[in-house]
Amino acid sequence: MDFQESEIQHATKFTVKSGAQTASINVYNSGKLHVEGKVSELKNWLEQLKESIEKGSGGPVALLPAEIEKFPQTLRDRVPDCDDVVLWFFQEALRCYKADSVAGAAFMLGAASEKAVLLLIDGYVAAIADEGKRNALLTRLNNRMISKKYDEFKASYNGCKSKPNDQALAQDLAQLLDGAFNFYRHTRNAVGHPQIVPDLEKGVILANLGQFIIYVERIYMLMRHFKASGVVV
Known part of the structure; x- marks a missing residue:
């Protein structure tokens, strides 16, 4: 086929x-x-x-069309400058999955996602042209949990006057990033907060291991845009 x-x-x-x-x-x-x-x-x-x-x-x-063992190399090929921490946790997620530890895979994937999003937020803040607005956002981000940092980033980005013109990339924050970020965060929290036994489907985790590559690729495309064009808010 x-x-x-x-x-x-x-x-x-x-x-x-x-x-x-x-x-x-x-x-x-x-x-x-x-x-x-x-x-x-x-x-x-x-x-x-x-x-x-x-x-x-x-x-x-x-x-799978792309064998699971090839996922790390695919991520390296599509995002050559991928952060080592993101890559390490992604590889650990794959190891957990192949060892039939779905909870471990979900937790590691959530950690990889959090690091990628923190890099995105840092890149966005560093590119804000107005020093006063940059410092104000830094103050709002300081010592906040990842979900609150992401909300602050989104609120600022919604008013950004220098968003990418590329249609696919311009829509990715609401369509791909939001959905993927929240999925990875919720599944990690389901494992990391031991109130109940987490209800995790192995097939869904597998699908999102593959989707993670596209997710990180889009994050890095946005980071490059912020660095090249600056951020005007």
């Missing part, structure tokens, strides 16, 4: 071809999966793959 990967609104679409048959499976930022295409053996196979992923029954690792 041949496949092509493309980005659509709120999801990554994998279009699969086998002979004359074509079907696709969409992996949404929330972790949900949706199969599309005409009735065929190929579509039936994708439906079985979807069910296998959602149940965490073991098959998806071998069936």
